[in-house]
Amino acid sequence: MATQTTVAQIGTYEGQAVILRGWLYNKxxxxxxxxxxxxxxxxxxxxVAVRNEVGxxxxxxxxxxxxxxxxxxxxxxxADARAxxxxxxxxxxxxxxxxxxxxxxxxxxxGVDFLMDHRHLWIRTPRQRAILKVRAEVERAMQAxxxxxxxxxxxxxxxxxxxxxxxxxLFHIKYFDEDAYLTQSGQMYMEAAAMALGKxxxxxxxxxxxxxxxxxxxxxxxxxEPEMAYYTHDDNLALQERFxxxxxxxxxxxxxxELATIGRDVSKLQHVTAPFPRMSYDEAIAxxxxxxxxxxWGDDFGAPHETELAGQFDRxxxxxxxxxxxxxxxxxPDPERPEVVLCADLLAPEGYGEIIGGSQRIHDFxxxxxxxxxxxxxxxxxxxxxxxxxxxxxxxxxxxxxxxRTVAWxxxxxxxxxxxxxxxxxxxxxx
Amino acid sequence: MATQTTVAQIGTYEGQAVILRGWLYNKxxxxxxxxxxxxxxxxxxxxVAVRNEVGxxxxxxxxxxxxxxxxxxxxxxxADARAxxxxxxxxxxxxxxxxxxxxxxxxxxxGVDFLMDHRHLWIRTPRQRAILKVRAEVERAMQAxxxxxxxxxxxxxxxxxxxxxxxxxLFHIKYFDEDAYLTQSGQMYMEAAAMALGKxxxxxxxxxxxxxxxxxxxxxxxxxEPEMAYYTHDDNLALQERFxxxxxxxxxxxxxxELATIGRDVSKLQHVTAPFPRMSYDEAIAxxxxxxxxxxWGDDFGAPHETELAGQFDRxxxxxxxxxxxxxxxxxPDPERPEVVLCADLLAPEGYGEIIGGSQRIHDFxxxxxxxxxxxxxxxxxxxxxxxxxxxxxxxxxxxxxxxRTVAWxxxxxxxxxxxxxxxxxxxxxx
Numbered sequence: 001m002a003t004q005t006t007v008a009q010i011g012t013y014e015g016q017a018v019i020l021r022g023w024l025y026n027k028x029x030x031x032x033x034x035x036x037x038x039x040x041x042x043x044x045x046x047x048v049a050v051r052n053e054v055g056x057x058x059x060x061x062x063x064x065x066x067x068x069x070x071x072x073x074x075x076x077x078x079a080d081a082r083a084x085x086x087x088x089x090x091x092x093x094x095x096x097x098x099x100x101x102x103x104x105x106x107x108x109x110x111g112v113d114f115l116m117d118h119r120h121l122w123i124r125t126p127r128q129r130a131i132l133k134v135r136a137e138v139e140r141a142m143q144a145x146x147x148x149x150x151x152x153x154x155x156x157x158x159x160x161x162x163x164x165x166x167x168x169x170l171f172h173i174k175y176f177d178e179d180a181y182l183t184q185s186g187q188m189y190m191e192a193a194a195m196a197l198g199k200x201x202x203x204x205x206x207x208x209x210x211x212x213x214x215x216x217x218x219x220x221x222x223x224x225e226p227e228m229a230y231y232t233h234d235d236n237l238a239l240q241e242r243f244x245x246x247x248x249x250x251x252x253x254x255x256x257x258e259l260a261t262i263g264r265d266v267s268k269l270q271h272v273t274a275p276f277p278r279m280s281y282d283e284a285i286a287x288x289x290x291x292x293x294x295x296x297w298g299d300d301f302g303a304p305h306e307t308e309l310a311g312q313f314d315r316x317x318x319x320x321x322x323x324x325x326x327x328x329x330x331x332x333p334d335p336e337r338p339e340v341v342l343c344a345d346l347l348a349p350e351g352y353g354e355i356i357g358g359s360q361r362i363h364d365f366x367x368x369x370x371x372x373x374x375x376x377x378x379x380x381x382x383x384x385x386x387x388x389x390x391x392x393x394x395x396x397x398x399x400x401x402x403x404x405r406t407v408a409w410x411x412x413x414x415x416x417x418x419x420x421x422x423x424x425x426x427x428x429x430x431x
Numbered sequence: 432m433a434t435q436t437t438v439a440q441i442g443t444y445e446g447q448a449v450i451l452r453g454w455l456y457n458k459x460x461x462x463x464x465x466x467x468x469x470x471x472x473x474x475x476x477x478x479v480a481v482r483n484e485v486g487x488x489x490x491x492x493x494x495x496x497x498x499x500x501x502x503x504x505x506x507x508x509x510a511d512a513r514a515x516x517x518x519x520x521x522x523x524x525x526x527x528x529x530x531x532x533x534x535x536x537x538x539x540x541x542g543v544d545f546l547m548d549h550r551h552l553w554i555r556t557p558r559q560r561a562i563l564k565v566r567a568e569v570e571r572a573m574q575a576x577x578x579x580x581x582x583x584x585x586x587x588x589x590x591x592x593x594x595x596x597x598x599x600x601l602f603h604i605k606y607f608d609e610d611a612y613l614t615q616s617g618q619m620y621m622e623a624a625a626m627a628l629g630k631x632x633x634x635x636x637x638x639x640x641x642x643x644x645x646x647x648x649x650x651x652x653x654x655x656e657p658e659m660a661y662y663t664h665d666d667n668l669a670l671q672e673r674f675x676x677x678x679x680x681x682x683x684x685x686x687x688x689e690l691a692t693i694g695r696d697v698s699k700l701q702h703v704t705a706p707f708p709r710m711s712y713d714e715a716i717a718x719x720x721x722x723x724x725x726x727x728w729g730d731d732f733g734a735p736h737e738t739e740l741a742g743q744f745d746r747x748x749x750x751x752x753x754x755x756x757x758x759x760x761x762x763x764p765d766p767e768r769p770e771v772v773l774c775a776d777l778l779a780p781e782g783y784g785e786i787i788g789g790s791q792r793i794h795d796f797x798x799x800x801x802x803x804x805x806x807x808x809x810x811x812x813x814x815x816x817x818x819x820x821x822x823x824x825x826x827x828x829x830x831x832x833x834x835x836r837t838v839a840w841x842x843x844x845x846x847x848x849x850x851x852x853x854x855x856x857x858x859x860x861x862x
Contacts, residue, residue, distance in 0.1 A: 005628070006581065022659040023626075024822045041629020041660065042581065070823035098794070098824035120623040120815045121822065136584040143574070150437065150473065153567040157853045158589065158613075158636050159651050161860050173604050173613070175650075176642070176859055182589075182604070189853055192551040192862070195454075196560055198437065198472020204635060205589050211607070219606075220590050229472065230452040363529070384551045384862035391552065392454045392501040393529035419687055422588045422620055429592050429606055431623070431815035 002074050007043035010087050013077045020045070020073045020089065023124070024065050024100075027105065036091070038073055043257070044081055044126060047073050049091040061094055067106070068124065070097040078284050098346075099157075118420055120431045130258035131418055135252060135407045137258075139203065141250035142224050142401075145243055146201045151226060154185030154193040154200045161381045171209045179263075182207040185400060188242045188385050190227035191361060193253040194396055195388060201226040203403075211217035213426045215415040216303065216353055218404055220424040233332070233342035233360040236397035237318055240346060240356055241274035244316060244401075248272040251410055265413045268350060271314040278318040281340065284309055303353055310347040316355070320344035329371045332395075342397075352409035358399025365389035432625075438474035441518050444508045450455050451476070451504045454555070455531075456494050457538065466494045467522070469519060471505055472845045474688070475557060477514060478504050480522040482837065492525055498537070499555065501528040516688070550853055551862045561689035562849055566838045568689075570634065573655050573832075576674055577632045583658060585624040586633045587617030589638075592666035593812035602640045613638040616831060619660035619761075619816050623790060626819060632657040634834075646846040647734065647784055649835055651855040658829035664763070664773035664791040667828035668749055671777060671787055673707035675747060679703040680843055691862055695843045699781065702745040709749040712771065715740055731757050734784055741778040747786070751775035760802040763791040763826075773828075783840035789830025796820035 002017035010018065010152070022040030029035070036047040051059045065071065075089035105121050115122045122128055143153070159173065159180045185200045193200040202225045202357060210217060226243075248269050251259070259266055279287070285313040289296050295305065301319075310317055321340040323332055327359040331341035337402055344357035362368045368389050379386070407419035422431065433448035441449065451472030460466070469480040482490045496502065536552050546553045553559055562806045574584070586678035590604065601612040617633045624631040633656045643837060659666070679700050682690070688698055702806075710718070719726050719736055726736065732750075741748055753772040755764055762772035774790035793799045799820050803810060810817070838850035848854040853862065 008581070021825070041583075041625070041627060070822040070825045098822075100822040101823050120819060123624065123627040132585060132624075133583060139584055140574075140578060143571075145569060152472075152564060153570055154563060154852050155636070155653060157651055157855055159638075159855050159860060171604055171606070173602055175602075176640075176857065178860055181861055193554065193563075193852060194472070196472060196554040197563065205586070207590075209607075220588055222586060268483070297535065381861070388551060391529075391531040391534045392499040394452070394501045421624060422587050424588055424590050426607065429590060429609055429611055430812070
């Protein structure tokens with residue numbers, strides 16, 4: 001009797017009869033033989049139907065199949081060195097489960113708007129499936145690293161009365177009789193959690209109501225935010241480079257087939273090992289000025305600046321100690337130079353820009369109180385955050401890494417939208 | 432030189448000098464000896480300061496410490512059979528990092544409202560820390576089971592133009608010029624993903640704008656939603672019982688200390704092995720009627736009904752095949768009895784009620800079109816969901832498990848709010 005299995009596990013059934021349940025991805029015929037490309041979510045395999053062997057009835061059923069018809073295939077697994085996965089199936093029987101007439105996504109080229117309108121179907125194509133698979137492996141790698149490093153996962157709330165970074169880019173919501181906002185970052189909650197659990201991380205959706213339409217922005221995107229009690233700025237950077245290089249290594253080891261499907265030049269990822277180069281903000285400004293950029297000390301970097309700065313290196317680069325004036329209120333000033341803060345952005349190579357923003361946080365109660373006043377923060381909503389500095393405050397640091405940007409870089413995508421299963425962009429809320 | 436380590440790893444340093452960085456949880460003194468309970472997020476350890484050994488200065492510093500002061504302790508690790516973790520630290524030096532004057536949460540009893548107002552500090556207490564640790568281990572166990580079973584993680588959007596279950600309990604949001612809602616369930620998106628990736632699961636926040644205030648409800652809660660192509664109702668239940676029992680087993684094996692801190696009677700969890708008992712809805716109604724409940728066929732169960740039904744068993748029980756009229760529009764009717772659907776709720780024992788809702792989904796295009804009409808669903812917003820039935824539709828099933836309810840049951844909590852780090856309830860959005 002045939003064993004039900006998946007494409008991913010087909011190698012363990014060589015010479016045996018199997019049943020696969022999937023969809024017809026593509027088909028070609030040479031008259032007496034039909035070659036069916038069948039996908040089942042775990043991979044694609046060629047199923048070969050030979051007229052003389054399967055009989056007229058089964059052969060006719062194969063002939064009638066159209067793209068994306070769902071099928072249950074029975075056949076015998078054969079090793080085949082020419083096949084991308086090393087095996088093919090000698091088909092013996094096939095059953096149509098669900099028909100597929102005029103499937104809208106053909107194997108031709110389609111425009112991006114059309115594909116995004118059909119995102120629920122587009123994710124079935126091998127390239128999109130491979131990207132989602134890499135995304136899942138990146139998440140797994142991040143969690144495995146952090147769990148193995150003594151971190152505890154903590155899930156901060158999405159609904160918040162306030163935010164760490166101003167209210168202009170926040171989505172407002174009526175929470176019964178109160179006003180609430182969708183979180184831009186779980187950081188403040190993670191700081192509280194770090195005081196309870198030592199080293200913590202979150203992994204969840206965050207939101208920015210930005211009217212920007214670039215290849216690096218999504219309205220809803222996932223962040224992983226580790227926060228560590230008793231960590232200094234330097235501890236923070238050392239952790240980040242170990243973390244990012246372990247994630248890249250994991251993907252190289254676990255997603256060979258997916259990266260090949262995507263067409264990623266993996267040689268670009270093989271350099272991504274710790275330590276990462278570091279430039280101070282001062283050095284970065286001077287370097288850009290020398291290359292003819294019209295940028296002054298105190299300015300923030302734009303995407304072209306980031307691309308050029310990162311372009312010097314074959315792995316991500318830290319830019320550290322930005323001016324206090326252009327960074328978030330909670331960042332710890334450099335004790336020797338209070339006009340800069342103990343922060344760093346990590347810029348990915350190949351033009352992918354900032355994937356991590358992190359800093360040491362202010363742990364002194366009075367300095368934080370000053371910042372509250374300077375930034376006109378509503379004390380009532382933030383009272384609890386201030387209180388973290390009142391009882392047993394410790395130096396602590398943390399960072400946030402953008403999941404879609406990281407996946408876009410690792411996969412070599414043109415736009416972050418392909419790194420999210422159902423991306424939300426400025427004018428897209430469907431499907 | 433002393434090695435910096437954590438309470439969790441203290442056992443590997445027996446007889447050696449170590450440095451611990453943490454907070455003073457509690458203290459008692461016998462004149463010449465002080466016993467400091469120091470917590471560092473990974474556990475609590477007793478540090479013993481003997482006046483004659485540490486000298487006046489260090490001893491005086493110990494005397495001055497108050498609850499939740501942050502401290503760096505140096506000392507030598509000693510095995511001690513009386514200690515809950517098997518070790519204590521013979522203190523040699525201590526340094527105050529951050530003071531703590533009049534810490535609001537004392538070791539006395541406090542009211543729940545007070546504790547919830549101070550949730551950012553309350554999570555530092557051993558019991559709350561233990562619950563959060565169990566929550567993290569439940570998440571890890573769920574992911575490990577699903578990853579190991581061939582599932583791919585997919586993150587559905589929080590911002591949606593519509594919802595699977597009506598709009599009355601939805602939070603509305605202005606998405607630039609459009610209307611959007613916070614997701615109640617990622618299920619519809621997971622169905623699309625299952626057609627692309629075979630077996631998928633999500634793990635993320637969901638929202639219900641319900642004006643209910645019970646010990647089982649949160650406004651924002653986490654759900655894990657697996658969805659499987661080619662799975663029937665029976666496949667679905669078999670998966671669920673393997674899944675839940677493996678999660679419970681993982682927690683029993685990995686959280687012994689935490690469950691002891693919480694005071695959980697773990698003997699109640701040791702029976703939780705597959706298979707789980709099953710009752711049909713019909714049987715459940717008849718059983719309740721026989722016990723004198725005023726309930727008719729067609730009624731939904733209330734919390735007291737669920738508690739009584741589940742009270743018959745020492746492990747969770749499936750109640751299956753509810754009336755079509757009281758369940759969601761997308762559920763597959765029983766082919767032999769279309770007045771009931773191929774669904775099941777999983778009720779936890781000990782009064783914890785429903786932790787899982789699941790069903791086989793309608794895969795026939797025309798039947799789904801009929802349901803759209805019957806339920807007055809806006810076709811434009813749901814078009815993509817209907818289209819999943821148009822091209823290569825297959826029988827498929829899935830379920831959603833509530834994280835906080837599962838953690839509340841496993842930990843034996845009185846209220847789900849303790850199972851979430853920063854719970855959102857009807858009148859609580861702070862901290």
